[in-house]
Amino acid sequence: MQKILMKGNDAVAEAAVQAGCNLYFGYPITPQTEISEYLSRRLPDTGGVFLQAESEIGAIYMVYGAAAAGKRVMTSSSGPGFSLKQEGISYLCSAELPCVLVNISRGGPGLGNIQPSQADYFQAVKGGGHGDYRVLVLAPCSVQELVDLTYLAFYLADKYRNPVEILGDGMLGQMMEPVVFRNPDYPDISKEEWVITGKKTRERRIILCFALDPKELEKLNLHLAEKYAEMERSEVLYEVYGSEQPELLLVGYGTVGRILKSVVREAEKQGIRLALVRPVTLYPFPKEILRGQARKAGKALVVEMNLGQMVEDVKLSVEGDVPVYFHGRSGGMIPTVEEIMHRVEEILLKGGEARENNL
Amino acid sequence: MSTIFDNKVENAWCPGCGNFGIQNAMKRAFSELNLEPRNVVLVSGIGQAAKAPHYVNTNVFNGLHGRAVPVAFAIKTVNPALTVIAESGDGCMYGEGGNHLLHNIRRNPDITVMVHNNQVYGLTKGQSSPTSEEGFVTKTQPSGNISRPFNPLSFAISQDASFVARAFSGDIDGLVRLLKEAIRWKGFSLIDILQPCVSFNKVNTYAWYRKRIEYLDEAHDPENRLQAFERSLEWGERILLGIFYRKKRPVYQERVKENLGVEDLLYRGFESENILQGELPRFR
Ligand SMILES: Cc1ncc(C[n+]2csc(CCOP(=O)(O)OP(=O)(O)O)c2C)c(N)n1
Numbered sequence A: 001m002q003k004i005l006m007k008g009n010d011a012v013a014e015a016a017v018q019a020g021c022n023l024y025f026g027y028p029i030t031p032q033t034e035i036s037e038y039l040s041r042r043l044p045d046t047g048g049v050f051l052q053a054e055s056e057i058g059a060i061y062m063v064y065g066a067a068a069a070g071k072r073v074m075t076s077s078s079g080p081g082f083s084l085k086q087e088g089i090s091y092l093c094s095a096e097l098p099c100v101l102v103n104i105s106r107g108g109p110g111l112g113n114i115q116p117s118q119a120d121y122f123q124a125v126k127g128g129g130h131g132d133y134r135v136l137v138l139a140p141c142s143v144q145e146l147v148d149l150t151y152l153a154f155y156l157a158d159k160y161r162n163p164v165e166i167l168g169d170g171m172l173g174q175m176m177e178p179v180v181f182r183n184p185d186y187p188d189i190s191k192e193e194w195v196i197t198g199k200k201t202r203e204r205r206i207i208l209c210f211a212l213d214p215k216e217l218e219k220l221n222l223h224l225a226e227k228y229a230e231m232e233r234s235e236v237l238y239e240v241y242g243s244e245q246p247e248l249l250l251v252g253y254g255t256v257g258r259i260l261k262s263v264v265r266e267a268e269k270q271g272i273r274l275a276l277v278r279p280v281t282l283y284p285f286p287k288e289i290l291r292g293q294a295r296k297a298g299k300a301l302v303v304e305m306n307l308g309q310m311v312e313d314v315k316l317s318v319e320g321d322v323p324v325y326f327h328g329r330s331g332g333m334i335p336t337v338e339e340i341m342h343r344v345e346e347i348l349l350k351g352g353e354a355r356e357n358n359l
Numbered sequence B: 001m002s003t004i005f006d007n008k009v010e011n012a013w014c015p016g017c018g019n020f021g022i023q024n025a026m027k028r029a030f031s032e033l034n035l036e037p038r039n040v041v042l043v044s045g046i047g048q049a050a051k052a053p054h055y056v057n058t059n060v061f062n063g064l065h066g067r068a069v070p071v072a073f074a075i076k077t078v079n080p081a082l083t084v085i086a087e088s089g090d091g092c093m094y095g096e097g098g099n100h101l102l103h104n105i106r107r108n109p110d111i112t113v114m115v116h117n118n119q120v121y122g123l124t125k126g127q128s129s130p131t132s133e134e135g136f137v138t139k140t141q142p143s144g145n146i147s148r149p150f151n152p153l154s155f156a157i158s159q160d161a162s163f164v165a166r167a168f169s170g171d172i173d174g175l176v177r178l179l180k181e182a183i184r185w186k187g188f189s190l191i192d193i194l195q196p197c198v199s200f201n202k203v204n205t206y207a208w209y210r211k212r213i214e215y216l217d218e219a220h221d222p223e224n225r226l227q228a229f230e231r232s233l234e235w236g237e238r239i240l241l242g243i244f245y246r247k248k249r250p251v252y253q254e255r256v257k258e259n260l261g262v263e264d265l266l267y268r269g270f271e272s273e274n275i276l277q278g279e280l281p282r283f284r
């Protein structure tokens, strides 16, 4: 199959079209506007609709409507724009509507800046809006993975009738890499049972995102919880890399996951054995493998482009069995191999005395 | 001409941008109104227009895309002695923040809203905005914008906004005159300023505007709402500038006093320096 050189943002957009998404509603914001630009050219060819809404709030509710009507639909944004969509995401989860959300995240809080960052981890995995809900969160680390996970995202959204978020960052969105479009024929999932399309021969359909009776709402929440439990059983994805007998386990996702691979290789040259667990699904979180690998290594170092978010989930996963250290950069700063190596040496040499944080 | 509103902040606009005319006109208008930098607050959203407050020596709140007006409203409410101006682009004010415009027209706070209207999203590098014309081709509207442009003047007049004007950033004298009127006006004043974006709007250029602009003539009575509305509908061969509409209405502050019998809202507690002096030691 042919390899082509493509920018991350364009690649997500192309993969979405190939996955059968021909509706996109968005609002410009850097560093993801290329997704809109690409789809504004591409979607009309497919008989689909690209629409630049009046705001992100308008866009997320257009997604809601299109999903209720049974179409594969996507929106994308970054930072402040993604925050504005949170209300709609809560409603989409409650109404069990499938859609794909792309967050090419940037530095925060507030307007922050347009540099790459992982500051939106909590927002993505803990339910950034109100209520008791989860969004499936996929964290690619390369342009190829952006493509592969985009195909997967549409399938999982339909399978669970739930929004799926692709959490990238400005670096992934902007960088160019060779990529192959290999659409893995995921099974088609019928929406006949619930979709609002208007049909003479059947009863009217109602899609709701509330239940005023507490007994009913609890029932809905328990039903959602069952779906989440199923996701946790069936959809966990991760990559393990490096030494079989590590002295220290590294944990990082997305862009940081890539950097940590270089750290593993650099350490190997210096005779230091490291392993890496790179979560690919951030929700569901790869707890089991982390616990196993962390126990094997005896200690873990979590690296993020924020001041400590996923590290909490790593700690929950290892259940206090081993010390978990943290190294983070924020505000659009990207951790370097050198500074992480420095931190690794510090932890291995000074052992338990190593600082909990780098700040 | 140098004024006390000059500062040395490095400018990030493209050479030739219509925003420079607006910036110069603001400084002149503030000086001619004898305003003091410490008593002026410029509140902006996000966009090229929203950078303007940085280049003028006043107090600044530069915040969120679309949200300048509610912030300006609350600053004015807390301290009515300040001259509060919300300033942003057409995308910020009429798109993302359109709802806030509507509701502040209803409330009628004594603030001025300046819209740098370049009919495009400048900062995000050229997408259509709410005021882009039909057929306007951009990177996200490759076969041309298919929505009708928003008409801010007709909208504001239809909602009985207290003061509604249009200016052109290429005519600085005219802009200074209109800005002064808008700022002096007690009540909600909207001033829509036509501002060429030399990088991303190759249609509505200086020359395009110059060929069309014409000031409202003496015969126009700005107190006449129907006439104002009719005039505001005109856009094309001729584009009218000036004060389309103005009507004295009690401002928000006065309505609060009337209804709640509250003298001055929160500001009352801070008004006297003596009160502050008396309270400060408690917090030391
Ligand atoms: C919530 C949110 N959405 C989107 C953006 C990205 N953004 C920044 S400025 C802008 C539009 C700029 O257009 P306009 O308001 O007309 O100002 P101009 O740059 O043309 O002066 C957008 C969409 C943002 N900063 N925040």
Ligand code: SF4
Residues within 6 Å of the ligand: B012, B013, B014, B016, B017, B018, B019, B048, B049, B118, B122, B123, B196, B197, B198, B199, B200
């Ligand atoms: S992009 Fe347009 S609005 Fe922005 S500074 Fe350049 S000319 Fe001005």
Ligand SMILES: [Mg+2]
Residues within 6 Å of the ligand: B047, B089, B090, B091, B116, B117, B118, B119, B120, B121, B122, B129
């Ligand atoms: Mg604009």
